[in-house]
Amino acid sequence: MLKGFFHVPKAVNEPVKSYAPNSPEKAAVQAAYTTLWNSQIDVPLYIGNEEIRTGNTRTISAPHDHKHIVGTYHLAEKQHIEKAIANALESRTAWANMAWEQRAAIFLKAAELIAGPYRARINAATMIGQSKNIHQAEIDASCELIDFLRYNVEFMTQIYGDQPKSDSTTWNRLEYRPLEGFVYAITPFNFTAIAANLPASAAMMGNVVVWKPSDSQVFSAKIIIDVFKEAGVPDGVINVVFGDALMITDTVLASRDFAGVHFTGSTHVFKDIWAKIGANIHHYKTYPRIVGETGGKDFIIAHPSANVKQVATGITRGAFEFQGQKCSAASRAYVPQSLWPAVKEQLIADVKSMKMGSPEDFGNFITAVIHEGSFDKLAGFIDQAKKDADAEIIAGGNYDKSVGYFIEPTIIVTTNPKYTTMETELFGPVITIYVYEDAKWEETLELVDTTSEYALTGAVFSQDRYAIEVATTKLQNAAGNFYINDKPTGAVVGMQPFGGARASGTNDKAGSALNLLRWASPRTIKETFVTPEDYRYPFLG
Numbered sequence: 259m260l261k262g263f264f265h266v267p268k269a270v271n272e273p274v275k276s277y278a279p280n281s282p283e284k285a286a287v288q289a290a291y292t293t294l295w296n297s298q299i300d301v302p303l304y305i306g307n308e309e310i311r312t313g314n315t316r317t318i319s320a321p322h323d324h325k326h327i328v329g330t331y332h333l334a335e336k337q338h339i340e341k342a343i344a345n346a347l348e349s350r351t352a353w354a355n356m357a358w359e360q361r362a363a364i365f366l367k368a369a370e371l372i373a374g375p376y377r378a379r380i381n382a383a384t385m386i387g388q389s390k391n392i393h394q395a396e397i398d399a400s401c402e403l404i405d406f407l408r409y410n411v412e413f414m415t416q417i418y419g420d421q422p423k424s425d426s427t428t429w430n431r432l433e434y435r436p437l438e439g440f441v442y443a444i445t446p447f448n449f450t451a452i453a454a455n456l457p458a459s460a461a462m463m464g465n466v467v468v469w470k471p472s473d474s475q476v477f478s479a480k481i482i483i484d485v486f487k488e489a490g491v492p493d494g495v496i497n498v499v500f501g502d503a504l505m506i507t508d509t510v511l512a513s514r515d516f517a518g519v520h521f522t523g524s525t526h527v528f529k530d531i532w533a534k535i536g537a538n539i540h541h542y543k544t545y546p547r548i549v550g551e552t553g554g555k556d557f558i559i560a561h562p563s564a565n566v567k568q569v570a571t572g573i574t575r576g577a578f579e580f581q582g583q584k585c586s587a588a589s590r591a592y593v594p595q596s597l598w599p600a601v602k603e604q605l606i607a608d609v610k611s612m613k614m615g616s617p618e619d620f621g622n623f624i625t626a627v628i629h630e631g632s633f634d635k636l637a638g639f640i641d642q643a644k645k646d647a648d649a650e651i652i653a654g655g656n657y658d659k660s661v662g663y664f665i666e667p668t669i670i671v672t673t674n675p676k677y678t679t680m681e682t683e684l685f686g687p688v689i690t691i692y693v694y695e696d697a698k699w700e701e702t703l704e705l706v707d708t709t710s711e712y713a714l715t716g717a718v719f720s721q722d723r724y725a726i727e728v729a730t731t732k733l734q735n736a737a738g739n740f741y742i743n744d745k746p747t748g749a750v751v752g753m754q755p756f757g758g759a760r761a762s763g764t765n766d767k768a769g770s771a772l773n774l775l776r777w778a779s780p781r782t783i784k785e786t787f788v789t790p791e792d793y794r795y796p797f798l799g
C-alpha cells in the first residue's frame with residue numbers, strides 16, 4: 259500500500275455549456291442525438307462480471323414520440339436479484355479493503371469521462387429517454403453528475419480527516435468502515451445525476467451495491483453503466499437490475515445482509531419500503547440505514563414589496579422547467595392582490611411565448627412528460643379544475659398524447675387556499691396560485707406552512723428585509739431548501755446541499771458530507787501507550 263496523506267484535486271463546479279448556434283457542443287450533441295435516435299440498444303442486467311439477457315424484455319421509447327423505439331432492456335426474475343446480492347457480497351471484502359485513494363481515482367475519472375468523451379452522449383440519451391431540453395439535460399446529466407462525483411470525493415476525504423482528540427497517553431482514531439452488508443439504491447426517472455449518485459455515493463465509501471434504476475430512465479442509465487465500467491468500478495461493486503419494483507425490493511429486503519437503502523422517488527413508495535424494513539428488523543445482521551428523498555409541494559410566496567418581473571419569472575421557471583418534473587418545482591404560489599394584475603399579465607404572456615415540442619428542436623422550452631400514467635393523471639387534474647367553481651385556468655390547459663405526452667404549461671388560479679392542487683404533488687407543468695389580501699401576510703405564511711404534508715423547497719420574494727426575516731422564521735420547517743428572491747429549483751452541488759423533511763424525506767442532503775456519512779459505520783480505535791498493570795488507583799497506595 260502507498261504511504262502518504264494524499265490530497266484530492268479541489269472540487270470545482272462544472273461550467274454549464276451554452277449550446278449556442280454554431281457552438282461545437284451543439285454540433286456534438288446533435289450528432290449524438292441522431293446516432294442514439296437511430297440506435298436499437300439492448301440493455302442487459304449487470305451482475306458481477308456477467309451481462310445477463312433474460313429474454314423477457316420491455317421497450318424503451320421517447321416520451322415526446324412514444325411510438326419511436328430506441329431499444330429494449332431485460333427484466334430480472336427473483337433468482338437474478340438473489341444472484342446480484344450474492345455477487346455484491348462476494349465483491350465486498352476486496353472493495354471495502356481497497357485504499358480510499360483508488361476508489362477516489364475511479365470516481366474522479368468517471369467525472370472527467372462525463373465532462374469530456376461521454377458528455378454529448380449522456381446529454382443526448384437524457385434528451386431522448388427523459389425528454390429534457392438541451393439546457394435541462396446539460397445541467398442534470400453532465401454538470402450535476404460531474405459535481406456529485408467531484409465533491410463527494412472531497413467530502414469523503416473531509417470525513418476521513420475528521421478525527422477525535424488524543425493525548426500523550428492515548429491515540430484515538432476513527433475508522434469510517436463501509437456498512438456490513440450491501441446497499442440497495444432505488445432511483446427515480448427524473449434526474450440522470452441522481453440515478454448515478456445514489457449507487458456511486460455508497461460505493462465511493464467502500465460499499466457494494468444493488469442498483470435498481472427507474473423503468474423510465476434506462477436509456478441514460480446505460481450510459482452511466484458504460485462510464486462506471488470505463489472508469490474502473492470493479493465487477494460486482496455496482497450490480498444493476500431492472501424489472502418489477504415490488505419483487506426486486508421484497509427480495510432485497512428479505513436478505514439478512516441488507517445494510518441500507520438509498521432511495522429517491524415518491525413518498526408513498528418510500529413509506530412502504532420503510533414499513534417493510536421495520537417488519538423485517540429482527541432478521542437483519544445490522545440496523546439498516548434508511549435514506550430517502552421524496553416528494554414535494556414546493557411554494558413561492560411573494561410579499562407586496564416584491565419585484566413583479568422577478569416573481570413572474572420565478573413562477574414560470576420554477577414551475578415549468580423540465581415540465582415541472584423536479585421534486586423542487588414550484589407548484590403552489592401565493593401572490594398579493596396589489597401585485598396580481600401585473601404578475602398575471604406577465605405570466606400569461608410568458609406561457610403564450612413558450613414553445614412546446616421535441617427536445618431535438620433547441621427552440622422548444624417545453625417538451626413531453628415522462629409517460630402515459632403521468633399524462634393521464636395531469637390531464638385528470640386539469641379537467642377537474644375546468645369544472646370546479648373555485649378554480650380557473652388562466653393559461654394552458656390543453657394536452658395531447660397522439661405523438662408524445664404533451665401537457666401545456668398550465669396555471670390554475672384558485673379562491674380556495676386548500677384546493678386539491680394546492681396540496682397534492684402532481685409532478686408536471688401545472689402550478690396553482692392563490693391571491694391573498696396584502697394585509698394578510700402573516701396569515702398567509704401560516705397557510706403556506708400548514709397546507710401540505712411536504713417540506714422540500716420554497717421561496718420568498720420581497721424587497722422588504724423585515725418581511726424576509728419573518729418569512730424565514732415562520733417557514734423554518736416548511737422547506738429543507740429555502741430561497742430568497744430566487745426560484746425554488748436548481749440547487750447546485752457544493753453550494754446548496756439538497757433535501758427536505760416532513761413527508762419530503764430523511765433530509766440527508768444529497769451532495770454533502772452529511773449524506774456520505776450515512777454510508778459509513780465508524781469504528782473508534784483507542785490505543786493506550788503505557789497500559790496499567792495494577793488495578794489499584796494511585797491514591798489507594
Ligand SMILES: NC(=O)c1ccc[n+]([C@@H]2O[C@H](COP(=O)([O-])OP(=O)(O)OC[C@H]3O[C@@H](n4cnc5c(N)ncnc54)[C@H](O)[C@@H]3O)[C@@H](O)[C@H]2O)c1
Pocket residue numbers: 444445446447448449452470471472473503504507522523524525527530531551552553554584585586683685714756757758762763
Ligand atoms: N426529494 C428529492 O430529492 C427528489 C428528487 C427527485 C425525485 N423525487 C421524487 O420522485 C418522484 C418522481 O420520480 P418517480 O416517478 O421515478 O418516482 P417513483 O416513486 O414512481 O419511482 C422511484 C423508484 O422507485 C421504484 N418503485 C416504484 N414503486 C415501487 C415499490 N412499490 N417498491 C419499491 N420500489 C418502487 C421505481 O421503479 C423507481 O426506481 C416525485 O415524487 C419526486 O418528488 C424526489
Ligand SMILES: N[C@@H](CCC=O)C(=O)O
Pocket residue numbers: 448449583584585586587746747748749750756
Ligand atoms: N436538486 C434539484 C431537484 C432534484 C429533484 O428532482 C433542484 O434543486 O432543482
